[in-house]
Structures are given as structure tokens and as C-alpha cells.
Amino acid sequence: MPNTTMPPRSDAEIEEPGIDRIVRTVCAPNCSGTCGVKAFVRDDRIVKLEPASYPDPRYERICLKGIAMATQRLHGPDRLSQPMIRAGARGEGKWREVSWEEAYAFLAEKLERIAAQYGPSANSWMSMTGNYSIKSSLAPMRIANQLEGTTFSNMGMMGDGNCPATMLAFLGVMSSAQRYEDHVGSKLIILVAKNVADTAHSEMHFLFEAMDAGAKLVAIDPRFSRTAAKADQWISIRPGTDTAMLMGMIAAIREGGLIDEPYVTANTNAPFLVRSDNGMFLRAGDLKEDGGNAYLVWDDESASIVPSREALRPRLRGAIEVSLRDGTTLGCRTAFDVQEADWDGFSIEEAADLCGLDADTIRQLGIEYARTDPATIILGQGVQRYFNGHTAFRAAMTLGALCGKIGKPHAGVHWMDGAMLQMVTALDFASQWVVPDGKVGGTLPGTRMMDIITSGHPHPVKSLWLTKYGFGTQAPLFKRFVKEVLPELDLFAVTEQVMTPAAEYADIVLPCVSFLEEELDIVGGGENFYVQLRQRAVPPVGQSRSDWEIFAGLMEHMGRGGPWRMSAEEVCEGILRDHGHPLIRAITLDQLREGPVEMALPTPYVPFQDLQFPTASGKMHIYQEELAEFGEATLVFKEPLEGHRSKLSRRYPLTLINSHHVHSVHSQHLGLGYIREQLPEPRLEIHPEDARQRGIADGDAVRVFNDRGHFKVRITVTEAMRRGSVNLPQGWKREDFIEGHHSDVMNLTINPAQDRLMESNFNFFDNLVEVEKA
Structure with missing residues (x-):
């Protein structure tokens, strides 16, 4: 929780009998807090944690998870300390401890034989977020590329893929959020399945500050969560009906004539003309041979069809007949016309029935949101974890766009953003830190991993190496993996700290360090924009190594270690120096040695304040032609796969x-x-x-x-x-x-x-x- 009782003490102020050293490091187990901490070390063991200082003291915090990890997990009796190779049947629990050289020889023989028999793409890696830092995140991609193997993507498999995918389609970026402190100033904050008090509890005090400053907090959640308990209003909807709730609010603002039409016309693709024959946008090349690919609108100023970027007064609603370049005529309507026609069939009452609410609850919240300025919507990741979960994110962004909230201070529609997401999404994936030797492997969707391995399509996959992934507890249908997938694998390797359900079925288990034992790495905030240096607090337990060191040692054994022969400091300096984001590239390792550095964003930070969007059109994409074949070019509600009406x-x-x-x-x-x-x-x-x-x-x-x-x-x-x-x-x-x-x-x-x-x-x-x- 935030350190509200006293400021962190400097090292000079600390007099602790028997303490050998105090190390400033980062607690980063993918809780999004990425808390800077001071580790008090005695006899190479952490005996206490305290919050470390930040330029903004509101980010100084600590919690029971971090204390338990440092004092009970690191040197717990179940820590793995030496590589182990299976000595019986998979899952039988029989192991023999081996040296790292023997482990590398075992892995090299398996990987090389599989590559020779099935091709290098038959070797695969899948990594998650158990160690929340940039160097450890790049290591599995790096070795997969060097060996021209396959990386299974992780966003979909962790159930987080709909957030970035839908934002990318609508806004042109994979993540977007203002700083938590900038919610102070909002008059209405709507949390849609965002249980801040449990899943981002270090940031909850910012919402309390916003409430103290006059904000109304509304929690939309099936459960009476700890966050709902602190809200001014709790709206308990049926699970999986978030899209219906948000579309009901859209119906309310349409009913009340509260759409900000000038904003929608200027900043979205709603005025673009849509073909009646296929639901795709009308392009300049449809009208004349050398027209190109420009989106077209009807411009009332010139009373003609013009490219959207040239229109002075694009029309938001209307239909028109156009002459195509082949001499035929075709009916077109604005995207907003097409969208509103679909919305006409979805009423507030229908939304209320789906959500299990009174219609007035939806109507009143929709009107309140439209009339309140500034107002914010914050989306939690739970809304996306349904078969049609992507539509909930789209509905929230559409609602924000219709009411003119996006790009304004203390407003907007947010999922999450922070330095870590910027470090990952803006990374130069062609750099040596991802692609050593200039070799590039392939990527396949993680959610199809089991089907791909069992079917052998699009190509055989005969080895799987998991890192930073509690696969046996976090993945679906683990019994299917054991019964159907595992027999198809010639090698199943797991890098772990303790013997997990997945590791129990591995052919080889490699002991890895925790984030408190790794020599050096860079951590970006999950929901803040601080970048920090994570330094080793205690030596590695036993013979455990970092992911980077494990892969570097294997590549050395295979005679390909050149790109890995560098110190942790050189790697961290290089990642910063070569980064694709200018605000990350501007940060140096020397600065991070002095303490946390916040990305040099404006204050307050308002995403899209200039109303420029990095989409193909430069506008927000309310209408999405790429989904036309699925009946989703417009925002529509689709029942959950296993909904209450099925x-x-x-x-x-x-x-x-x-x-x-x-x-x-x-x-x-x-x-x-x-x-x-x-x-x-x-x-x-x-x-x-x-x-x-x-x-x-x-x-x-x-x-x-x-x-x-x-x-x-x-x-x-x-x-x-x-x-x-x-x-x-x-x-x-x-x-x-x-x-x-x-x-x-x-x-x-x-x-x-x-x-x-x-x-x-x-x-x-x-x-x-x-x-x-x-």
C-alpha cells in the first residue's frame, strides 16, 4: 500500500544492527505495481523490506506479497537449486540432478536433432510475465530467433489479448491511459470490471483522492468487490454483458440527443462512405483508375465526394449513389448511418434485460456520463475474457468518442499504460536484442498452441520450452495438454524456481533466479511511467541462473554464444540506447543508478490531446471494415458463447x-x-x-x-x-x-x-x- 505514514529513510538515516547492506531494487512479479523497495540484507538473506523513495512520494509503497516473496519464497524449502533431468516417466516425479554442462548437452542434442529432422521451426518457446522486466522478457524471443525456432505469443493465452488488439484497431495504439494521479480532477469515474483495490491496490489511493476532490466513483462489476465497496454506486451486471451495458448507455445518449456530433465528425471515421455491396469503405480507386486508396466522404462545403483529409465539412449522415470506374452505380452510406441503423435494433430495455438491471439505471448513467465533464472510463481486463470480449472494449471507446471525452484532461477511456507497456510495444524488434545474428524465427498464436502441436499444422512443433509461466495453474485444460499434447513433444523443458504442476511433467527443469537475485535488469511501471533499475539484492540460490544466463550458456555450448557474450550492464545500456521510443532512449543507466526516472511526458499527460490518432485514417475507427465478414464492422452485441440465454x-x-x-x-x-x-x-x-x-x-x-x-x-x-x-x-x-x-x-x-x-x-x-x- 502507499507509504502514507512516514517518508522512506535514506541509507544514512538507517542504523540497523546486523544489517550487512541495503539494496534499492524493484519488486516486480507482474502485479503491475513494480514497487521500488529497499532490501535489508543479513548473511545474504533479505530480512526486511521498506518502500524506496521516488521523485513523487505518492508512488512509495509496499505490500504483503512483496514481503512474503522476499522473506519466505527466496530461500524457502521448495526452491530449486540445480538442473534436473527426468529419470522416470513424465509426471512420475523421478529426477536426477545434473550439472549445467550436462543440462546444456541434453538440451543441445534434443534441439539439434529436432531441427535436423523437422526443421528449426519445430523448436518452440513460450514465455509469460512471472519476471516483469525487459531483459528477461527479450531472452526467449532472442534465442528462438537465433535458432530460427518458433515463439508462441502470450497475450491471448494469458487472456489479455483483446485489450491491445481492440485499442489498436480503434485508436492505433495497443495501450492508452493517463497517469493515475491525473484522475484527480475528473468528476465521474466509471470502473468497468476494474477491481483496483485488489489488482492495482497501490494505485487505489489516487481514486480516493479523486473522490475527495469531488469525483463520483461508479463500479460496474458482478461481484461486490473491495473496490465496489468503496464506490459511490455499484452496478451488478450479469457476467459477460458489459458490451450490452455500454451499448445501453449509447442508446440513452442517442435518445437524449447527447452525441457530440461536431467531435464525432471531426475525429472519427463515422463520415466515411461505406459501399452497400460489401460493407467496405469507398476508396478513391473505386471511382477512377489512378485514384489511390484514400477514404472518401461527402463534403457539404464543395458539394462533392472528396478524400477525407481534404474535406472541409464532411457529412455525418446520409446516403448517395456513386458512379464506379467501370461505369456501374453503387449505393453508399456514411459509416455513421450504417452504425446507427444497427443500433436502432438495440434498446435500453434490451440492454437491461441482458444485464439483469433496471432500464433506468442504464439510462441515468448514460446521460450522466454524457453531461459530466470531465468524465473517465477505466476498463479492467475481466471484460475481455469472454468469447466476444473484444466488443466490450470497443463499446467503451465508442461511448467515449460519441461523448467527446477522448483527448481531454481527466477524461478519456483507459485500459492500462505505463513504462513497461511502452518499453515492450515500442521496442525495435529488428534490433540485436531481439534478432541476434540477423536470424528471425516464426511466431504462432499461443491460444492455438495445443491444436498446432497435436495437428502438426502449419508445421510440426516437437519441442516446447516454458519460461516465467505457471502453465499448470494458469492455462486452460491442462489435463488435455498432458494427455494429448505432451506425447507429441520430443522435448518439454521448463525454467522454474519451484516444482510447479507443469514442471512435474517436464523432461528437464532449469532452476532460475527470482527477480531479487538477478544481476541487473530494467523495469518499467505497469500502471505508472517510472523506469527503474532492478539490482541484485542477494546471490542466486544454489546454481540457479537468470533466463538470459541460461540461454547464453546453451548458445555457448552450441558454439553460437557470440551475441550473448556481454555483461548485464552492457545489455541494459544497449536496450536503452537502441530503443524505439524516444522517451525510453533518452534515459541512461547512470540516471537509473541514481533512482527512478519518469518518462518525460507532459503534465498532466493526456493521451491524444492533439486528437491525432496513429490509425490508417488518422481518425478513431468507430467503423471497422476489417471485421465486416464477421458481421462486426459496426459495434453490435453478441451473446456470450455460454451465456444465461443459451x-x-x-x-x-x-x-x-x-x-x-x-x-x-x-x-x-x-x-x-x-x-x-x-x-x-x-x-x-x-x-x-x-x-x-x-x-x-x-x-x-x-x-x-x-x-x-x-x-x-x-x-x-x-x-x-x-x-x-x-x-x-x-x-x-x-x-x-x-x-x-x-x-x-x-x-x-x-x-x-x-x-x-x-x-x-x-x-x-x-x-x-x-x-x-x-
């Missing part, structure tokens, strides 16, 4: 969602002593009426099941849950359950529209189950 709901009437807990990041902290005191076991949350109907009571063991599988767990009966839905906070291992695992019932269905935008998202909230007493 036939499946007659058999499985409860929607299962998986919240994040304030005391753990995925599975990283749940096994630690301090955390176990707070979270001793997994519990399924269920509404009292749903429990009564099934004859179950608080603490009972229940069976949760659907056609895909089942698991057994105890329940917590609570009015915090909406009727018709249940919640299991995620991250638990299989051994924590009475039987089975919640991944056994999860849904991973590919959405081709999402594939068109970027890649299909893991839709693990789009998941119907039934519950019965065990």
Missing part, C-alpha cells in the same frame, strides 16, 4: 468467473506462509439463494462441473456474489483442491474475429457450470 444454461445455469486476490499474483504467492494465513484454501463464492436451491451451506464441499470436466472445493456463501454466477479466485494448484482443478472446466474457443484483429483470446470467464454437494 441452451447450455438449462443444464449448467451458473457462470464461473475467476477473480484475482489482493494477496497473490496468480500462483506466485499462494504457497507462502504469510499468504496462507490469509488464504488457507481455495473457496468457491456463491450467492445465498443459489446455495439454498442446491441444499449447500457455507463450508460445504461441492462438485463444480460441466461437459469439459469437474473439480471439488469448499464454498463460501456470500451476498457479494450475484445470483446465477460463482467465483473462484484463481492461482491455486491441483493439490490445493479436494479433487481436480478449475482448469478442467475452462473454455478455450477460438474467435475468428479476434484472430483478424490480433489473435483469439483465452475466454475463461465464458464458462457455464453447475454446482452440487460433494
Whole structure:
């Protein structure tokens, strides 16, 4: 939590008996906090953490997760300290410890044989975010490229792909958010499935400050979360109906005549002419041979069709007949006309029925949002984790555009942004830090990984190396992986700190350091714009190595170590020097040694304040022609795959969602002593009426099941849950359950529209189950 009691002490002020050294480093387990901390070290062990100082003291904070990680995980009894090769059948639990040289020889033989037999693309890597820093993030891509192997993408598989994909299609960027402190000044803040108090708790105080300054806070969430408990208004909608809620608000502002039409006309592609035959935009080349690809509008100033960039008074609504270059005529309408025709069939009452709300609740919030200036919408990642989750992000951005909120101080529509996302998305992917030797491998969508391996298409994949990924707890359908995918792999390697469910089935397990043991790396803020230097606080446990060191050692063994022969300092300096973002490139390692450096953004930072958007048209894309073949060129509501009105709901009437807990990041902290005191076991949350109907009571063991599988767990009966839905906070291992695992019932269905935008998202909230007493 923020350090509100006293300022951090300087090293000179600290007199600690028996303390050998104090190291400023960064706690970065992908909770987005990226908290600067001071590690107090005695006998090469961290005995205490304190918040480290920042230029802005509002970012000085610490939490129980970080303390538990530093004092209980680092030197815990389950830490892996030496490479291990399987000595029995996969999953049997028989291992033999080996040296790094033997481990490298084992890996090299497997990788080289697979490449010779199936081609280099048959070797694959998949990495996640367990170590939240730039050098460790680049290492798996780098070795995959050098060996011309395959990288499986991770955004879709972690269930986070719809956020950047939809923002890229609408705004031209993959992430966008103002600083948290800039929410102070907003008069209305709407959180859509954004549980800040649990998932970004270090930033929650900024919302309190905004409320103290006069902001109204509205939480839209099926659960009465800790954030909802602090809000001025809690709106409990059915899971998976966020798009309907936002489209109902759009219906309300249309009904009230509250669309900011001059803003929409000037800053979106709504005036662009759309062909009636295929739903695509009319282009200059459609009218004449050498016309080119310019978007066309009807310009009232010149009373003619002109390229959108030349129009003085583009018309927002209307239809027109045009003569094509082949002499035929074709009807066209503005994109806004096409969109409004679709919206005419979706009423506030329809939205209310879908969401399980009173229509006036939706109407009043829509009108309040339109009339309040400035007003902000902040989206959480839960809204995207349904089969059609991409439409929720699009609906929120459309609502913001219609009301003229985007590009204004203390307003806008935000997902998340920070220095880390800027460091990753603006990276020069052609630089030596990603592409050593000038060799480039391939990338395949992570959500299709199991299908690709079992089918051998588009090419065989015979090895899989996982890094920074709790695959056995965080991935869907792990039982399918074990039964169907694993037999197709000649090599399954896992880099880990402890023996995880995935590591148990590996052929080889490589011990890796934690972020507090790694020599040097650069960390960007998950939801702030600070860049920090993460320095080693304690030596590596046993023979554990960083991802970079593991890959460098393997490449040296294979006679290709040249591009890896550099110090951690040289790597960090080079990544900064060669970065694609000028504000990252302007930061030096010497500056970071002095303390955190904030990216030199304007204050306040207002995304798109100049109303210039890096899309193909330079405008916000309310109409998206690339989705026309899927019936989604306009914003439409589509039912969840397993929604409450589906036939499946007659058999499985409860929607299962998986919240994040304030005391753990995925599975990283749940096994630690301090955390176990707070979270001793997994519990399924269920509404009292749903429990009564099934004859179950608080603490009972229940069976949760659907056609895909089942698991057994105890329940917590609570009015915090909406009727018709249940919640299991995620991250638990299989051994924590009475039987089975919640991944056994999860849904991973590919959405081709999402594939068109970027890649299909893991839709693990789009998941119907039934519950019965065990």
C-alpha cells in the first residue's frame, strides 16, 4: 500500500544492527505495481523490506506479497537449486540432478536433432510475465530467433489479448491511459470490471483522492468487490454483458440527443462512405483508375465526394449513389448511418434485460456520463475474457468518442499504460536484442498452441520450452495438454524456481533466479511511467541462473554464444540506447543508478490531446471494415458463447468467473506462509439463494462441473456474489483442491474475429457450470 505514514529513510538515516547492506531494487512479479523497495540484507538473506523513495512520494509503497516473496519464497524449502533431468516417466516425479554442462548437452542434442529432422521451426518457446522486466522478457524471443525456432505469443493465452488488439484497431495504439494521479480532477469515474483495490491496490489511493476532490466513483462489476465497496454506486451486471451495458448507455445518449456530433465528425471515421455491396469503405480507386486508396466522404462545403483529409465539412449522415470506374452505380452510406441503423435494433430495455438491471439505471448513467465533464472510463481486463470480449472494449471507446471525452484532461477511456507497456510495444524488434545474428524465427498464436502441436499444422512443433509461466495453474485444460499434447513433444523443458504442476511433467527443469537475485535488469511501471533499475539484492540460490544466463550458456555450448557474450550492464545500456521510443532512449543507466526516472511526458499527460490518432485514417475507427465478414464492422452485441440465454444454461445455469486476490499474483504467492494465513484454501463464492436451491451451506464441499470436466472445493456463501454466477479466485494448484482443478472446466474457443484483429483470446470467464454437494 502507499507509504502514507512516514517518508522512506535514506541509507544514512538507517542504523540497523546486523544489517550487512541495503539494496534499492524493484519488486516486480507482474502485479503491475513494480514497487521500488529497499532490501535489508543479513548473511545474504533479505530480512526486511521498506518502500524506496521516488521523485513523487505518492508512488512509495509496499505490500504483503512483496514481503512474503522476499522473506519466505527466496530461500524457502521448495526452491530449486540445480538442473534436473527426468529419470522416470513424465509426471512420475523421478529426477536426477545434473550439472549445467550436462543440462546444456541434453538440451543441445534434443534441439539439434529436432531441427535436423523437422526443421528449426519445430523448436518452440513460450514465455509469460512471472519476471516483469525487459531483459528477461527479450531472452526467449532472442534465442528462438537465433535458432530460427518458433515463439508462441502470450497475450491471448494469458487472456489479455483483446485489450491491445481492440485499442489498436480503434485508436492505433495497443495501450492508452493517463497517469493515475491525473484522475484527480475528473468528476465521474466509471470502473468497468476494474477491481483496483485488489489488482492495482497501490494505485487505489489516487481514486480516493479523486473522490475527495469531488469525483463520483461508479463500479460496474458482478461481484461486490473491495473496490465496489468503496464506490459511490455499484452496478451488478450479469457476467459477460458489459458490451450490452455500454451499448445501453449509447442508446440513452442517442435518445437524449447527447452525441457530440461536431467531435464525432471531426475525429472519427463515422463520415466515411461505406459501399452497400460489401460493407467496405469507398476508396478513391473505386471511382477512377489512378485514384489511390484514400477514404472518401461527402463534403457539404464543395458539394462533392472528396478524400477525407481534404474535406472541409464532411457529412455525418446520409446516403448517395456513386458512379464506379467501370461505369456501374453503387449505393453508399456514411459509416455513421450504417452504425446507427444497427443500433436502432438495440434498446435500453434490451440492454437491461441482458444485464439483469433496471432500464433506468442504464439510462441515468448514460446521460450522466454524457453531461459530466470531465468524465473517465477505466476498463479492467475481466471484460475481455469472454468469447466476444473484444466488443466490450470497443463499446467503451465508442461511448467515449460519441461523448467527446477522448483527448481531454481527466477524461478519456483507459485500459492500462505505463513504462513497461511502452518499453515492450515500442521496442525495435529488428534490433540485436531481439534478432541476434540477423536470424528471425516464426511466431504462432499461443491460444492455438495445443491444436498446432497435436495437428502438426502449419508445421510440426516437437519441442516446447516454458519460461516465467505457471502453465499448470494458469492455462486452460491442462489435463488435455498432458494427455494429448505432451506425447507429441520430443522435448518439454521448463525454467522454474519451484516444482510447479507443469514442471512435474517436464523432461528437464532449469532452476532460475527470482527477480531479487538477478544481476541487473530494467523495469518499467505497469500502471505508472517510472523506469527503474532492478539490482541484485542477494546471490542466486544454489546454481540457479537468470533466463538470459541460461540461454547464453546453451548458445555457448552450441558454439553460437557470440551475441550473448556481454555483461548485464552492457545489455541494459544497449536496450536503452537502441530503443524505439524516444522517451525510453533518452534515459541512461547512470540516471537509473541514481533512482527512478519518469518518462518525460507532459503534465498532466493526456493521451491524444492533439486528437491525432496513429490509425490508417488518422481518425478513431468507430467503423471497422476489417471485421465486416464477421458481421462486426459496426459495434453490435453478441451473446456470450455460454451465456444465461443459451441452451447450455438449462443444464449448467451458473457462470464461473475467476477473480484475482489482493494477496497473490496468480500462483506466485499462494504457497507462502504469510499468504496462507490469509488464504488457507481455495473457496468457491456463491450467492445465498443459489446455495439454498442446491441444499449447500457455507463450508460445504461441492462438485463444480460441466461437459469439459469437474473439480471439488469448499464454498463460501456470500451476498457479494450475484445470483446465477460463482467465483473462484484463481492461482491455486491441483493439490490445493479436494479433487481436480478449475482448469478442467475452462473454455478455450477460438474467435475468428479476434484472430483478424490480433489473435483469439483465452475466454475463461465464458464458462457455464453447475454446482452440487460433494
